[in-house]
Every structure is written in structure tokens, then in C-alpha cells.
Amino acid sequence: MEGTEGAANVDGDGDGGDRPWQSYHTVYTTAKAGMEGVDKEKVQRVVYEMSKGSKYFQNEERKEAFINQKIQNLRIQCAKLTQADLAHYRKVADRRIVELEASRDLSRIWLHVDMDAFYAAVETLSNPTLQGKPMAVGSMSMISTANYEARKFGVRAAMPGFIARKLCPELIFVPTDFKKYTYYSDLTRKVFRIYDPNFIAGSLDEAYLDITEVCKERNVKSEEIAQELRAGVYEETGLTCSAGVAPNRLLAKVCSDINKPNGQYVLPNDRMAVMTFVSSLPIRKIGGIGKVTEHILKGVFEINTCEQMLEKSCYLYALFSQPTAEFFCSVGLGLGQTDSPQVRFRKSISNERTFSATEDEVLLHKKLVELAEMLSADMQKEGLCGRTLTLKLKTASFEVRTRAVTLQKYISSTEDILKHAKKLLKAELPISVRLIGLRVSQFNGDKCSATPDPTQKTITNFITSGDVNRNGSSFPDVADRDFVSDAETNLSVDNQQQTSQLDWRDPFVGNYLSDGDYQSCVLQKNDGIEEVQTPSNDATSSHHSGFTEALGSTSFQGQFEGINVMNESKLLEGASLNSCCQETTMLWLNDYKCSLCGIELPPSFVEERLEHSDFHLAEKLQKEESRIHQPCVPSGSPKRYRRDAYGKEEKERVENSANVHNGDHRRLNEPNHQRAPHPTQQEKRGSIAQVGQSSGQRKAGERGWWKDTRKQFNERAETSHRREQRDDKSQAKPDDNTFQRRDDFSERKDDPLPTSRKRPAFREKRIPVESGDVNLVVGRNDRKKEERSNNPQHLGRPEKPFADDRAPNKVGGRRDGFPSRGRRYGGNDSYRGRDKFNGRQGYSLDKIQTEKWKHDLYQDVSKDPIPQNEDDKIAKLEALLAS
DNA sequence: GCACGAAGGACCC
DNA sequence: GTCCAGGGTCCTTCGACC
Numbered sequence A: 001m002e003g004t005e006g007a008a009n010v011d012g013d014g015d016g017g018d019r020p021w022q023s024y025h026t027v028y029t030t031a032k033a034g035m036e037g038v039d040k041e042k043v044q045r046v047v048y049e050m051s052k053g054s055k056y057f058q059n060e061e062r063k064e065a066f067i068n069q070k071i072q073n074l075r076i077q078c079a080k081l082t083q084a085d086l087a088h089y090r091k092v093a094d095r096r097i098v099e100l101e102a103s104r105d106l107s108r109i110w111l112h113v114d115m116d117a118f119y120a121a122v123e124t125l126s127n128p129t130l131q132g133k134p135m136a137v138g139s140m141s142m143i144s145t146a147n148y149e150a151r152k153f154g155v156r157a158a159m160p161g162f163i164a165r166k167l168c169p170e171l172i173f174v175p176t177d178f179k180k181y182t183y184y185s186d187l188t189r190k191v192f193r194i195y196d197p198n199f200i201a202g203s204l205d206e207a208y209l210d211i212t213e214v215c216k217e218r219n220v221k222s223e224e225i226a227q228e229l230r231a232g233v234y235e236e237t238g239l240t241c242s243a244g245v246a247p248n249r250l251l252a253k254v255c256s257d258i259n260k261p262n263g264q265y266v267l268p269n270d271r272m273a274v275m276t277f278v279s280s281l282p283i284r285k286i287g288g289i290g291k292v293t294e295h296i297l298k299g300v301f302e303i304n305t306c307e308q309m310l311e312k313s314c315y316l317y318a319l320f321s322q323p324t325a326e327f328f329c330s331v332g333l334g335l336g337q338t339d340s341p342q343v344r345f346r347k348s349i350s351n352e353r354t355f356s357a358t359e360d361e362v363l364l365h366k367k368l369v370e371l372a373e374m375l376s377a378d379m380q381k382e383g384l385c386g387r388t389l390t391l392k393l394k395t396a397s398f399e400v401r402t403r404a405v406t407l408q409k410y411i412s413s414t415e416d417i418l419k420h421a422k423k424l425l426k427a428e429l430p431i432s433v434r435l436i437g438l439r440v441s442q443f444n445g446d447k448c449s450a451t452p453d454p455t456q457k458t459i460t461n462f463i464t465s466g467d468v469n470r471n472g473s474s475f476p477d478v479a480d481r482d483f484v485s486d487a488e489t490n491l492s493v494d495n496q497q498q499t500s501q502l503d504w505r506d507p508f509v510g511n512y513l514s515d516g517d518y519q520s521c522v523l524q525k526n527d528g529i530e531e532v533q534t535p536s537n538d539a540t541s542s543h544h545s546g547f548t549e550a551l552g553s554t555s556f557q558g559q560f561e562g563i564n565v566m567n568e569s570k571l572l573e574g575a576s577l578n579s580c581c582q583e584t585t586m587l588w589l590n591d592y593k594c595s596l597c598g599i600e601l602p603p604s605f606v607e608e609r610l611e612h613s614d615f616h617l618a619e620k621l622q623k624e625e626s627r628i629h630q631p632c633v634p635s636g637s638p639k640r641y642r643r644d645a646y647g648k649e650e651k652e653r654v655e656n657s658a659n660v661h662n663g664d665h666r667r668l669n670e671p672n673h674q675r676a677p678h679p680t681q682q683e684k685r686g687s688i689a690q691v692g693q694s695s696g697q698r699k700a701g702e703r704g705w706w707k708d709t710r711k712q713f714n715e716r717a718e719t720s721h722r723r724e725q726r727d728d729k730s731q732a733k734p735d736d737n738t739f740q741r742r743d744d745f746s747e748r749k750d751d752p753l754p755t756s757r758k759r760p761a762f763r764e765k766r767i768p769v770e771s772g773d774v775n776l777v778v779g780r781n782d783r784k785k786e787e788r789s790n791n792p793q794h795l796g797r798p799e800k801p802f803a804d805d806r807a808p809n810k811v812g813g814r815r816d817g818f819p820s821r822g823r824r825y826g827g828n829d830s831y832r833g834r835d836k837f838n839g840r841q842g843y844s845l846d847k848i849q850t851e852k853w854k855h856d857l858y859q860d861v862s863k864d865p866i867p868q869n870e871d872d873k874i875a876k877l878e879a880l881l882a883s
Numbered sequence B: 001g002c003a004c005g006a007a008g009g010a011c012c013c
Numbered sequence C: 001g002t003c004c005a006g007g008g009t010c011c012t013t014c015g016a017c018c
Helices: A005-012 A040-051 A055-079 A083-102 A118-126 A161-167 A178-195 A212-218 A222-237 A249-256 A271-279 A291-301 A306-311 A313-319 A322-332 A361-382 A414-426 A459-465 A478-483 A486-494 A515-519 A541-552 A568-577 A606-627 A648-660 A679-708 A710-727 A783-790 A808-812 A818-826 A851-863 A870-882
Strands: A110-115 A135-138 A143-146 A172-174 A200-203 A206-210 A241-246 A264-266 A348-358 A386-395 A400-411 A433-443 A522-526 A529-533 A738-740 A746-748
Touching (some): A055 A291, A083 A313, A083 A322, A110 A249, A118 A143, A118 A178, A135 A161, A178 A206, A206 A249, A222 A264, A241 A249, A249 A264, A249 A271, A271 A306, A291 A313, A306 A313, A306 A322, A414 A433
Parallel strands (some): A135 A172
Antiparallel strands (some): A110 A206, A135 A143, A348 A433, A386 A433, A522 A529
16 A cells, blocks of 8 residues: 555655654644644754654654554555455455444433643632743643643643743743642532533543433533533633533544633534544544554555544454454544443552662662652552552663562552562663652452451451351452462362361461471482471471471472472362371472472572462461361371372272262362463563462462352352442442452443444554465564564464454453543543542442451461460451451 | 463553 | 653553463
């Protein structure tokens, strides 16, 4: 396909041209409201001159080159499409367009209200001397927004202050004051609620209102409502705003920008009106189509307006994934989200800071400490605990790296955050960075510091109630899943022993053996019999005796020094069939492998090892607790196991056990259950990743359990969710489409036929093999991606069938399509600062608190002097819980 | 084929 | 003279595993 004018600019102009700045694409090239009369070329030139040669500029050039390469590749792919291909994709596109058209909903009236230069207006309100003067809110490094006087010079949001100053030497800088903006934002929301109590707060300065009902009730036109609302906002705040009215949120957002500032635009709920509107609408006006997407669509397909999306739909379906193509087509049809928003949950919380690039490790550490403290404070303020910690680094050359670790327990304290953040950073050293950020995600859905849920059992009644092992509903909350392994589930059914009490006097339970202790353990092969020998000449010799026995009843899967070792099922078997008091104790075999699950952790991973031990300890405690309510079975305490994981004797025991009880014991007999991570995976990911491997390995077992008891799980989850909804003080609308994911986050089921989809990350589609060898390598500025692209394994990968391009549930996993558009145009998740979740649908955290006592308290108790009996133990746990 | 974790990127305000 | 933010969401790809 021929290149476009835009593409010619991209490709033709370089630094050596007469006007090199024309090829320097920045976000500032898009006109914002109030910038209509700006000399764009002058702005481009100044931005270019101020930037060129800098590291930022060089990085931008790299990114630009990557996108240009992508465009070239897409063009080649396009050119290689045969007539047959095009005919096929034409059919596909036409069919889908018909379906999308059929889903068009013109029944709702959405109003988008956007405050005019909000921050700047608020600052002017509080300091009238700024009136009429070019002013920007922000600093010399970055501007948050600029008033309309400044915009005449080309100054705008997201522009560095020093460039803005160059464009407008008289520019006045005012620092941001979020308290002030929040105050005024609250005032505007008071007005919004009059028209839609359930309005969607897009950010501090914008909102979406469904005014369908208010129009009906008052029998007034939407423009009157818009006028009235704007007047009300002005009366309440003294600030002006603009409004857009349209049949969906996407278009309402576009409309509110048309008569900015202090104006409004109404797009009738009429198909023809909508189609006419989008026919000439520049694609860049659409939320979700940013600089890169615009560049690509223009450069490859000559698509400049939304209407042209439809004209080129067969190419879009041919070259992009189905969701991507569908999004583009829905834009061409002027479709957007019209449904009421769902309750949303915060997904992550983060802090990041930019500073002068440095590789001073002491300084970096100091920054890390500050960030950890800030993040912890924010998390605790909101009662959040998360288990995935992500370190973000921006190098001196503006390359962004992220490194993440998913932990076994939920964290929120400065110490925990810092502990893991340091490890992540350490793995990257030496490095010169200019930004460090920390993010925590994968929340447990609990408010760690919240008042315990009344439905939650106390430690005592949890242990004594017996709920733990009944009907698979042993866990007070789905969040507990992390502490439930297949082993536990099966064990609770298998176990025929009556364990009168937990053996807290067992030093291997209460005390952790040091690595040094474990190092002394060796595994010997003796005519097919494996046994572990431990020294018995130290103070813990009696322990070792039991320890040896325990190990004898313990096995782990995988290879151990070239010897096949027994399956974990044997471990469970041993645990359930042997002595009540005999414990399966974990240890680091050869100072490297966990005897219980086979995870490999080098001795230097002290913290990880402790965590790993904690996990097994918690697991064990639960197991013991479940035994309390199981009938006792005489035990044999074998000290040795055959190397064969399915030695006849052991196998029979398992089967007998399974016959006695009706639980699902198949897993006990499954080889390779709870398998250790693949060695290559550990090697590849390096030390940091091994931390994650630890949890990842557990997840495998957890997944297995979940599958086996999925139904029960879902029932519990639904019950839990209903309870959350009942208790939810956020007054969110009931949402029948929400369900509880196993990771405890609220999510909507897929709409049967989404009217439109959010645009997926921009990726070109691989052409089917039949179309020729067009699985082209797409240039990437990312090192890893380049490696992948150059990997023949990836190059030769066949195209997935169109229909399977993306599994439906995965597509739906994007929540509900356009609402993600919602993200830009319909959702409440685009916001500034911390305001995002203050809206009506602010995420509601469930109040069930279980993780703390199920993990940390076990740990706490275990580390303390060992209680002498069960009463002591319970009292101690209760005290900890109470505290 | 699927679920998951990790990593990177696009986009929004 | 100052020299390109911070807080988010979502999507995609990849690898390993089941």
C-alpha cells in the first residue's frame, strides 16, 4: 500500500532535512482547546530545538524508529495480501460490522462534563492577579495544565516547563495544590449528583452523567440539562466547564471538547447524526487512539477519519487481531459504551520519583526507602495489602524497566516492601537511573486494618469448629486459597488419624532449623532405598531422629542428585498414615532443595527460605488442625521409602485410604504433582525470579486444588461476594454481572455482544501462512523483544486461526470492551492523583480478614517461645489477633 | 488451550 | 539557569505448566 503524506513525513524527513522538527513527533502536535491559532510549526521547531541531542530526544528517536519499522512491516504485509485474502477479510469485516451495527444502542443520553483548564482556573480563582496572564500549573520540569492565555503560545499540559518558558517567556508557574483541586472538585460533584447520583468521576475535573432519566422525568431536552448543569457548576464554584451530550460516553467525550471553553455540543440520538458526526472526525479525537496508533493508522492505511476505519476494515481485520480491528470498526460506527458502569476495584497503588540520574547505590537505596515508606503509608491509609511488588526504573537514557516479584504473603509494611524492593533493585545494579518507582498490586481484597468481619471465625472456633475440612468449604474466604494446597485438601479427607492437639512441643514445628542444620542432611541411595541421614551428635539429635523419620515419610518429586525421588503424594500419605505426632518437616536438602516441594533456593536466599518455611509451617498447621476432626488411624511410621514413588506398599495404603473416604484421592496418586519449577526457568530468570518461582510453584498446586473443587470454590466466592455487596458502604449499584474471580477481584462477565471493544495494545496481526511468508519481524526498540523477533522460533510460528485469535474469555477479560474505552472515555479509572477511587463506585474492599492470622500469626507464634499446650497456643493466637 | 507471572507498551489525565 | 511527571488501567506477548 502506498504511503500517506503523514508517512512521507515520517520517513522522508530526517535530521538532515530542511525542517527536521517536522519529523519529531510529540504529543504537543495535537491541538487542544484554546490552541487553534497557535503557530504549530513554531512550536514544533522550538520543541525540537530544545530537545535535540538530549538523552530524552535520543530515546524518542529510538521509539520513533521502532514505530516506523512497524509501519514498514505492516505495509509489506499489506502489499502481500492476495485478492483471496482480501475477499475473505472483507467478508469477515462486513459480517462483524453488521453485528456491531445491530448492537447500537441509542436509548441512553450521556453527558460528559469537563472543567475548563481546571487546575489553572482554580489557581486563578484563589489568586485573581493571575487573571489574563499566561500561567501554567506545574514546574520547570513538567506542566500539569496551562490556562488559555498560555495555550495561545503553544504551552500545554505534559510539556516540560523549560520548553514552555521558551515558548512563552512571561509564563507564570504555579505549583500544584491537589487539596485545592479536590475541594473544588467536590463542589462540582455536588452539582453532578443532582442529575445523576451515580455519575462516573473520570478524574478531578471531568465526569460522565447518564441524564436519560432526568430528561424523561422533567421532560426537557438534553441541551437544557447541559446548560442548567453548567450554570449550576459555575454558581457553585465560580468555574466554567464544557459539556458534550451524545448517545454514548465515547462520543460525549468528543462532543465536550468541541465548544471548549465554557460551551456545549449536543449530538442527537440518531444514527444518521452519529454517522455524519464521525464521518469527518479525526481519529486522534477518539480516546484510546494516541500518538502511536494515529501514526500507524495514517502511515499504513491512510486512515485519518473515523469513517475511513470502515472503508479499510478488511485491511484492519487482515493485519490486526480481532479485538483491535473490532475496536477500530466500532469507532467507525460511532459506537461507545452506554451501559451503567460496574463497581470497580483499584488494581494497584504506586509511588515513583524522578531525580537527577545517578548510579550511586547509597543514594538509590535512600530513594527506595523513601518510596517504600510513602507507598506503605498510602497502602495503610487505604487498608491495602498486595502480594506483587513491581520495581520501576527509568535509566539515564530514559529506558523504562520493570521488575516484579509475586510473594506468598500479602504485604503493606515499609519493611516488607523495602525488603523485596531492595532485592529487585540489587539485581539490576549497577545501573544509572533517573526514576525509581514502586507498585503493589494483586491485592487480597481485604482491608488489613479493618475491623474483622463478624462472619469471620476466631482462631479458637476455627480450630475447633471443624469447618476446615467439611465439604471443601473449609476456608472462611477465598482469599485463603493461598494457604490451601492440594496437599491440605486431600489430607483433610484422607486423614484418618485423630490428632488430639497440635504438637507444639515438636521443635521442628516451633523452631526453624538453620540452613546449617539442613546442610548436614544427606540423601543416600541404598539398593533402591533412599534414606536421609542426619547427624545425631548435636543438641538437636532427638529432633534429628524425628527429623529423619519425618523425612523418611516425606518425599518430593523430581530429580534429586540424579535419583528419582518420590512423589509428593507420598508425603501426604506419610503424613496421614504415620504417627499422629510425627510431623513432616521441611528442610533444605543439600542446602538447596526443599524436601517438601522440591523448590530450589540457594543458601543466600535467606529471606525467601524463611518465607518458604513459613508457608510450609502454615500448611502444616492447617493440616494438623484438620486432623482434629478426623478419625484416628493406626500408624506405622515407616522410616524408609522405596525410591519408586509408587512402591506397592505405599500405593495400597493410599488406595485403602481412598476407599475408606469418599474424597478425591486421585491427586495423591498423580505423579509430578506440585512440581518444582523447571530448572531452565530459574536459570533464565535469575535470582530475583527465583523468589517468584517459589510462589509460582505453589500456585501450581493451588491451581490443581482449585480445579478439583471449583464448584465449591465458586459458591464460596459468590457467597463472599454477596456478603461484600451487602456490607458495601459505597452504595454501588447492584451488579448482577459481577462475579468473584479466584483472585478475589470483582469482575464482570462478558457481555453477550459487546457494542464495542477497548482497543488492545497495538500489535499487528500475523498473516496466515497461506498468504505467503509474511510473518515479518517487527522492529522493536526493546532489547528483549528484538531477541524474540530474531528468534526463528517466533518467526516461524504459524498464525492462529482467526476465530481463535483470542479466546472469548480473554477478550472479555478486558472487562466489558468499551468501558475500557471507559478507561479513556467512559470509565472512572482515568484520574489525576488519588482521586480516582473517590467516586461513587469507588472500589469496595471486602472486609474479611483472614490472611493475617492464617499466615503471619502462625509465623509470629512459631517464632516466639513455643507454647506448652494447645490452650497456650490458642490464647497466644487470640491475643495476637486481638492486637 | 488455558491460567498465570513477568515484562513492556499505549494511553489517559 | 532551570532540561521531559506521577498515578493509574489495560493489552499483548512470552514461557512454563497442566
